[in-house]
Each structure stands twice: as C-alpha cells, then as structure tokens.
Amino acid sequence: MSGSLTVDRMTVGDAMHTGIVACDVHAPLAAVARMMAAHRIHCVVVRHTAVEWTDPGAGLWGVISDLDLVRLVATDALAGRTAGESAATPAFVVNEGDSVQEAARIMADNDVTHLVVVNHAAKPVGVFSTLDVAQAVSDAVHVSR
Numbered sequence: 001m002s003g004s005l006t007v008d009r010m011t012v013g014d015a016m017h018t019g020i021v022a023c024d025v026h027a028p029l030a031a032v033a034r035m036m037a038a039h040r041i042h043c044v045v046v047r048h049t050a051v052e053w054t055d056p057g058a059g060l061w062g063v064i065s066d067l068d069l070v071r072l073v074a075t076d077a078l079a080g081r082t083a084g085e086s087a088a089t090p091a092f093v094v095n096e097g098d099s100v101q102e103a104a105r106i107m108a109d110n111d112v113t114h115l116v117v118v119n120h121a122a123k124p125v126g127v128f129s130t131l132d133v134a135q136a137v138s139d140a141v142h143v144s145r
Helices: 003-009 029-039 066-074 100-110 130-144
Strands: 022-024 043-047 060-065 093-095 114-118 124-129
Touching: 003 100, 003 130, 022 029, 029 043, 029 066, 043 124, 060 066, 060 114, 093 100, 100 114, 100 130, 124 130
Parallel strands: 022 043, 093 114
Antiparallel strands: 043 060, 114 124
8 A cells, every 4th residue: 555545545633633722813913922832833723703613614814823923023023913913824624534635735735734624513623734744644654564
C-alpha cells in the first residue's frame, strides 16, 4: 500500500486536534496573542460570539494565525487592533469525515494553514492544521512499511 493511498483513507477526524480556541471579533489583539502563548497554538478562530455555531459558517469571521501576528508585529501595527481587524486568514470549514487528502487540497487551493472542523451536526469540534497533515503523512509512511 502506498503512503498516498493511506492518507486518502485517513479522515480529518482521525488527524485533527480536538477543541477550538476562539475569541470574539472585538477582542483586543493582545488578548489573542496571550491565548496563542498560553495554549501553545498557531491560530485562534475569530467569531461573532452572539451567533450560535449551528451551521458550518455561522458566526465565523476568520482565523488569526501566528504568521498573521508576526506580520502585524513586523509592521508595528499592533496598537489598538482587534481580532476582527487582524484576522487576515479566512475561516475555511471541513467535515471531520472528509479525507486528509481532501483537506490538504482545500488548504493548498486557498493558501491557508488551518481549517475549522465540524461534525455531522455542523458543530465546530476542532482545528485541522498543516502539522496534522505532516503527522498523517508520517503515520501513512510508517503503516506502509
């Protein structure tokens, strides 16, 4: 069995990190940076907290990635910024039953490093990142040997 076939058979649900660290669009950027540092994560999902997460796009505003934060630091554009103003990365959604290969295709096609994962009831349940792709490839190569 080749590694790519194994990755194609792996689901996002098998590879993702469960749980979502999110903030409201009005949260100060400094609070977002504290979340990233405290949780040792590479992104925070930005959403309208007044909107219930009842469908894949409900309330999603975007994602602030670590690279978005770095760009703001490099341009000295931190003062007074909110999460909504700083979310340079759009929020893309994938189903936990989708293949890792399909999720990777979405990431590559849209030049994003994180996807919000929803379950069969369309409730966000985790984040799928490029590091999850790397782990899936590593696991697939290990299985195929």
